[in-house]
Amino acid sequence: MDQYLQVFVTVVDKGNFSRAAEELHMTQPAVSQYIQTLERAVGARLLERTNKYVRLNKAGNAVYHHAKEILGLYTKMQRIVDDLTNKASGILTIGSSYTFGEYVLPHIMAKLQSSYPDIEPTITIANTKEIAESVANHQLDVGIVEGHFKEKNIRVEKLAEDSMFVVAASKHPLINREDLEKETWIVREPGSGTREAQDAFFQKLNFTPKKLMEFGSTQLIKESVEAGLGISLLSNWTIQKELLLQSLKIIEIKGVPIKREFSVITRTPFQTKALEVFLQLLRENTFIPHQK
Incomplete structure (x- = not known):
């Protein structure tokens, strides 16, 4: 059938x-x-x-x-x-939300291919909601996601903690707490874990931005902030190069950084050897970059 x-x-x-x-x-x-x-x-x-x-x-x-x-x-x-009598090999379908998938996962994939060249990974980058749904529907073997989700029948393992900072263009005038509401905020789309953290940040500081601009890409948000279009709340993982090049700067705000968790999600307790070694690499090599 x-x-x-x-x-x-x-x-x-x-x-x-x-x-x-x-x-x-x-x-x-x-x-x-x-x-x-x-x-x-x-x-x-x-x-x-x-x-x-x-x-x-x-x-x-x-x-x-x-x-x-x-x-x-x-x-x-x-x-x-097939894995019962063979080494780690074959197709491994991986999903990740944008922040982890674009800025951390490539380094882990390089180590995976170096140690296990017979594994054939395919990677899907989407927002947290879409990745969780795909894992729940057996379309992906594993997902790395941020924020919270409501999918049933999935196994969740905490992986890492991320820090999020308010960032602005390097020449942007200093901002105090009272100015935040007046700024143009550039944010991710609903369904994104980053957007969930951004909304929680607004709620925590008890203000509603006068103007929001929604973009579907972290890279586009960074470029827009660099150009002086507005400010944003972004993951420490995503802004390392820009801070080094001094094209972005962190705005010191009381109550920031905002902490959030990344998790690994799977659907079944039965794991292929390819999935087992990938999960082990994730646990061993996921780190949180620190500001200097």
């Missing part, structure tokens, strides 16, 4: 039968036959078809969601069985 589910998921992802057939190295009639057999097995029509596209109906949407989870579990099961 897993092959029928794979064909179904591919048809949905590709948007029509011909592209799915090409992806699966099958004929289009064979793909159609697989879909018809699956529909008979579940007792419902799953796709609305036209000459140009296919779309999920309500039953199809339910099957698609669970099919992706089943296929993820099947792949994970196969890798665990």
